[in-house]
Amino acid sequence: QVQLVESGGGLVQAGDSLRLSCILSGDTFTRYSMAWFRQTPGQQREFVVGISVSNGNTRSADFVKGRFTMSRDDLKNTVDLQMNGLKPDDTAIYFCAADSRWGAVFLSPNYWTYWGQGTQVTVSS
Numbered sequence: 465q466v467q468l469v470e471s472g473g474g475l476v477q478a479g480d481s482l483r484l485s486c487i488l489s490g491d492t493f494t495r496y497s498m499a500w501f502r503q504t505p506g507q508q509r510e511f512v513v514g515i516s517v518s519n520g521n522t523r524s525a526d527f528v529k530g531r532f533t534m535s536r537d538d539l540k541n542t543v544d545l546q547m548n549g550l551k552p553d554d555t556a557i558y559f560c561a562a563d564s565r566w567g568a569v570f571l572s573p574n575y576w577t578y579w580g581q582g583t584q585v586t587v588s589s
Contacts, residue, residue, distance in 0.1 A: 466490040466578045468560045473583030476550055480587070484545040486560030486580055493541040495564040500534060500545045501573055502556035503582075509559065511571040515543065518567025525571075527553075550587045557582040 472484040488496060499514030513524040513534040522534055533546045543560065561576035570576070 468580035470583040496562040514569030
């Protein structure tokens with residue numbers, strides 16, 4: 465059974481940085497494309513950034529380009545999300561997602577099979 469566990473959330477001020485981590489267990493990590501999504505109350509889950517397992521390319525939402533960077537460590541079975549220049553609008557629960565069915569990174573959460581429990585990120589102004 466695949467499990468994803470996120471860590472690293474917290475309360476920061478606008479302009480600060482934060483690093484989230486997600487570890488996958490229960491299967492071979494290198495089979496999975498990985499992604500980060502975020503969600504605020506009453507809103508749909510929103511794609512942030514993802515890494516394709518087939519070619520290692522990343523795909524980012526327009527609102528995070530230049531600020532957020534995703535990386536993966538195949539030896540540690542982890543993906544990290546480095547978030548710089550945080551804004552109050554970045555406040556959300558951040559979720560790690562994984563899927564082994566396709567090599568591409570899809571923006572819709574419907575294409576992702578496994579999800580972590582989420583970690584809260586709060587950015588104060």
